[in-house]
Amino acid sequence: MGKAYLVNELNNATFTNDILEDAVFFMFAEGGAMGEPGGILFVTEDGEVYHGNYAFGDLEMDTVEAAFPVLAQCSFGMFGQGSEVPMGWEYVNLGAGNHLIVHMDYAEQFRKKTRQYKKPVELFQHWLEVALDLTGGSSGMEEFGDDPEFTGNGIGGDLLSGEEENETRGKHKEDKTMSDIFVTITGTQFRHGSEFLEKGMSIKLVKEPDNEYDKEAIRAEIKPVGKIGYVANSVRTVIGDCYSAGRLYDKIGDKAKAEVVFVLPSGVIARVKIKK
Numbered sequence: 001m002g003k004a005y006l007v008n009e010l011n012n013a014t015f016t017n018d019i020l021e022d023a024v025f026f027m028f029a030e031g032g033a034m035g036e037p038g039g040i041l042f043v044t045e046d047g048e049v050y051h052g053n054y055a056f057g058d059l060e061m062d063t064v065e066a067a068f069p070v071l072a073q074c075s076f077g078m079f080g081q082g083s084e085v086p087m088g089w090e091y092v093n094l095g096a097g098n099h100l101i102v103h104m105d106y107a108e109q110f111r112k113k114t115r116q117y118k119k120p121v122e123l124f125q126h127w128l129e130v131a132l133d134l135t136g137g138s139s140g141m142e143e144f145g146d147d148p149e150f151t152g153n154g155i156g157g158d159l160l161s162g163e164e165e166n167e168t169r170g171k172h173k174e175d176k177t178m179s180d181i182f183v184t185i186t187g188t189q190f191r192h193g194s195e196f197l198e199k200g201m202s203i204k205l206v207k208e209p210d211n212e213y214d215k216e217a218i219r220a221e222i223k224p225v226g227k228i229g230y231v232a233n234s235v236r237t238v239i240g241d242c243y244s245a246g247r248l249y250d251k252i253g254d255k256a257k258a259e260v261v262f263v264l265p266s267g268v269i270a271r272v273k274i275k276k
Contacts, residue, residue, distance in 0.1 A: 010040075010052035010059050017067040019050060024103040025131040026071065031055050033097030034213045035124065036236050040064065043128070045103075047137020053236055074101065080120070092127070095120030096213060100127055106134050121212050183248055183258065185220045185268040186237040187229035194268055197228075203258040203270050205231065207249070216246045220258070220270075232267070239267050248272065 010019070025043035029036055038055020052059035065072040073086040080093025090107040092100040100123070102110050113130045117123045131137070185203065188194040204221040211217035218231040232238045233245035251274060258270040 008048060008050045010050050012059055012063065015052075015059060015063055015067070020044075020064075020068040022046065023050075023068060024106050024135065025127075026068070026101050027094065027127070028071070028074075028076070028099045028101075030076070030097035030099075035096070035098060036234050037097075039234075039236055041128070042068075043131045043135055043137065045135055047132055047135040049128070049132070049137065051236065070101070074099075092123060093120050094124040094127065096124075098124055102131075106131075109134055124213065181248060181251065181272040181274050182242045182261070183245070183270055183272055184232035184237060184239045184242045185229045185270055186232040188268060194263055196225075197222075197260055197263050197268055199260055199263070201260040203228075203260060205252065205256040205258055205272065207252075207254050214245070216249045218245045218248065218252075229268075237267065239264070239269060242269060243272075 020042055022044040023042040024045045025041075027039070027041040029039040031037050033039075036053065038053045040052050040054065040059070042050040044050070052064070054061045054064070070086055070089060074091075075082075075084040076099045077083045080091070080095075080099065083091045083093070083099065085091045085101050088104050089101045090104060090110075092102060092110075094100050098120075110130060113133070114123055114126065117126055183205075188197070201222065204223075206219045206221060208217040208219050209215065214233060216233060218233075219227055220229050220231060221227050231245040231248060232242070238244050252272065256272055256274075258272045260268060261271050262269040
């Protein structure tokens with residue numbers, strides 16, 4: 001059981017300066033951060049959530065800083081040490097290149113609700129839920145079980161366009177009637193790229209229960225290359241109707257086999273071979 005958050009996607013085409021006027025929580029991931037490199041996430045005082053990514057070219061950082069000058073005044077140090085934020089905001093280290101700033105109107109309440117989390121990685125996993133609770137955005141969260149349906153920009157959903165969307169979604173529906181499960185393999189661009197991947201190639205999936213930043217992490221490997229990435233487990237990286245790592249986790253053992261079915265500009269989609 002988990003939660004899906006309704007997320008408004010930001011990009012260069014849809015961004016307007018007034019969107020971030022009421023932002024009270026802001027998460028910034030460095031280009032090499034764990035989780036989603038280049039990810040930014042805002043929560044407004046009325047509980048709206050906005051997401052973008054400057055590392056993938058979806059959103060220019062200059063555009064964000066112009067609309068949210070507070071960001072331009074921040075200085076984030078290595079491991080959070082020496083980080084500085086402007087007056088009226090409080091800094092929170094989320095670990096491994098992830099940073100959070102909280103408006104002072106919410107800082108004390110946020111500290112109280114998160115004091116049980118002793119490590120930055122624990123804050124990384126729970127800060128958004130707490131922020132939505134404080135801003136009244138928890139009403140926009142939906143509990144889901146093993147087979148939720150995601151639409152729009154909720155976590156686990158990512159909009160494709162045109163022919164790519166029709167082809168991908170059509171294939172997924174057809175294959176799911178045979179109890180196949182589809183996943184997105186992400187992070188390939190930070191290792192060996194995806195140019196060498198072809199339809200039909202075999203992928204080995206391996207759980208990483210000791211992964212400090214994601215307890216549902218599932219590593220993807222190909223012989224003889226080794227690790228090529230991970231099963232996507234975030235709003236930015238899960239494509240279409242694919243399962244996130246969290247949804248897949250309890251459906252496989254410590255290891256599983258998968259097969260490449262699509263190599264798309266937005267990611268690699270693989271079919272996990274689950275016994276009926």
